[in-house]
Amino acid sequence: MDRTHLLNKLWQYQHQYGFISDEAVSEISNKLNVSNIEIESVISFYHFFHKKPTGKHTIYLNNNIISELKGFSTVKTTIEKETGCTFNEQGNEEFSLFETSCIGLNDQEPAALINFQPFTDLTPNKVKLIIQKIRNGENVKDFASKTKSKIRYTPEEDKTVIFRPYEMGKSILKGLKYTPQEIIDKISKSKLLGLGGAFFPVGYKWQSCKNNEDDAKYIICNADEGEPGTFKDRAIFQHLPGLVIEGMILAGYATGAKEGIIYLRAEYQFFKEELENLIQQFHTANLLGKNIKDINGFDFDIRIQLGAGSYVCGAASALIESMEGRRGEPPVRMWSATKHGFKHKPTIVNNVETLAFASRIIELGEDYFLNLGTEESPGTKLISISGDVAKPGIYEIEFGTTIRELLSIEMSQATAPYFVQVSGPSGECVNNTEFDRRICKEDILCGGSFMVFNRNRDILQILRNFMEFFKEESCGVCTPCRAGNYILTEKIKKIQRGLCAQEDIDEMKQWGKIIKLTSRCGLGKSSANTVTTAVDKFKDYFNVKIAPANFDKTVEFDMEDAIHEFDSIIKDTQL
């Protein structure tokens, strides 16, 4: 057995038995000739793998901030009441309940995955019905929710790039008329940027992969869409999956790679089968496989690799670690992936949306694309809007669109927007004086997540949700991210308890800066962004939280709270 198949092997056990037993661990470690602890270290890294038995039905309820604001806690208690189990514990034979971070259904919160089938817009009544049906022995697959997100906005027809009529194979046939180098030149000329959130020039990446000669190369489609609030990659897969596959084939053609892999996040496995069928159709149409469209020697194949629940694996380097069957720890980078990537071979890791755009650029021509958007970021961008808006969903906008336009009556119809989180928790928060900022490289970039909060929402609750997410999702390798995010979470909790001095606010900023300065990878470098900027951008809010200065040098301390526990113990243990 090859270690790159480890995740699949573990999934086999997890799906079949509901957990991965010690015996299974020994069996796998024997096959791979490694110690048991190495396999256990992989299992315990991914939160969809379990070392202890789980019930026949596993329920993963999304605990991200939008879910929290749309009724997470009542749904949670209803699920607990109806199943008789407690969240994040073992559960019983029938049910096991877990909280999970964003599952890419932010426009339909609260949402949960039951046996990895989606259930959206949950209410206590709906939960009761679902649990009843499960108890009646119905298959969850038969009554799972329809999750296709609404496409709420596209520019005029001659300005739309992604959401226009699609014809299978069109961009490949067009692309095959060019030489590989011409394809890369077209992509470079179009100034296409990586749309997963890092905005790295795509043409440059493809070129350097092409230039690195090797006997094998890989095209990886990064479908590990983990940033809370984004669901545009899911939308592409559900509306126009062919575009992504064609983008991969074109990348293969351009760079000489023969194998493509879609790293699909575990949360999205409910449409994995559909995707596999589509890949089969591409095979049948001679758009995948050997000698594609009778071009001698142009072979390309695509397989799907399932992730297992880890946000940090969305970073290219960690994703490759994960695909090689290890913990998804972003490694110390000595090389770029286009030189030594997957299996140490030249590798392109591109986001779903990027590949879809690449395929459209070849189909429509780079000039079409260059005519749209701004100077530095031409074209359009998919934005997933959720939160306090009347029309949550997918928006295809031209780069250069302002936040105000996105919030306006023509688009998402936000109600009293106050706090807008652009690019998810690792991105940037924006207050209402900044709504004229434009989504483009020249101003503020948006990876896809766009969460709107109105004036009634508690900023500390939002920040705490973000920090708890990072605390949970840090890979745990470097000190500032592992410990620092925990410490910041505790600080926010302290401020929430109403014990806040100006000093606490200042410290929060300073500590956030240290985490940013010293962390090893992008997760730690961006985790404290929102906290450190929010205290300046929402001064009005924080000023109210700060207790008036005291001159007797006592620190805010809640004595009642500190002795409450003792009092109740005494009450319970009196003879």
Add this chain to the structure above:
Amino acid sequence: MENISFKIDGRQCSAEKGQNLIEAAKQNGIFIPTLCHFKHLNPLGTCRVCTVKNNGRTIAGCTVNVEEGMDIEVNSAELLDARKAILEMMFVEGNHFCPSCEKSGDCQMQNLGYETGIRFTRFPHLFVDRVVDARPERIVVNQNRCIKCKRCIEEVITNDGFKVFNFTNRGNDTVVGVDYEQEAKLSDAQAEHAMHICPTGSILVKGKTFGKPFGDRQFDYGPKGKMIPLNEIKKHKTTNKKKRIATTSLAGCFGCHMSMLDIDLGLLDLLEVVEFNKSPITDIKTFSERCDIGLIEGGCCNTHNIEVLREFRKNCDILISVGECAIWGGVPAIRNTVPLEECLKEAYLNSMTSEEGETIIPNHEDIPKILNKVYSNREIVEIDYHIPGCPPNANHIWNVVKSILFEEEYSIAYPEFKYD
């Protein structure tokens, strides 16, 4: 090999091309502190203590290979503070009780604490309940002390090539897991090597601890002539009257007071210029006058401690936390990782000598109530200065008091600056 030149903090340095920055800096006489970096191991880049700036970008020094023309920044104020902060994070994240640790004095992390002059941590201690695992054949793994540097994971391999340690879980729950089957295969020498490379006291070999007495340990004396300045100290304005000092012991053991008495003949000099007000030494119970300095031993574990501490703050110009307990809870705070109910039941209801149904948890309006956890003094009132140690060295206390009273510059010699 080709020689190249590069700059560290503006100083011209030379080294072999591609050499590791930590080693290259060392050859040029510049010390970059590290905890995870270890000889031949791949750069691990886990602890981040060696964070430097390379051409303006921060990066872990151990992951840098020197190139011609590099401009490295090591000892800027910003980086020194960041380095200190990371060490402090390690202290608050684990449960590092130096006085009760077998590795104390030989602990690299503790030594870096001394080197950087950490007196207290800016972060609150997290007090997470962590496992002490004695199941392995030869070793004990104490998760309270682990800083997840990854050295043991990369370095400790059985003769047939299997890893003994590896990370399990993730985020703040990350711990180093042990493979019992592989661990049993280790030879005595290999197990001792594992203990040796651990930069803290997380990996211990059964029966091989506490090998060296105080004074013989690796970091007892440290670099010769190393002084830790007292520049953070607040100077007291001069008045002609005799200075007054008050002292108290809260949740402590009176060890710090014993150490004060160790000032020895210096006490006679001290009594010439100061008088003691409220203090166990004088047995004066209440403040009769306002004091210049208040020395606090011990943290706050009950309501009485809080009241006394607040009274001290009210009556003293400068308040000093003396010893580990006062600074962050110390030994009494070991209970902070265990729920209060469990502690009380274990002590009063389920102990060996208590009979079922016969004993109660003591409570009376005259007895102070126990707090839900042991608090550091800094969480209750503002503290002006911290003197670490368990107990602090007498000379350290003496120098601090002198420095405050006489507004003169003193510094603490390395061997006097201790956490155990």
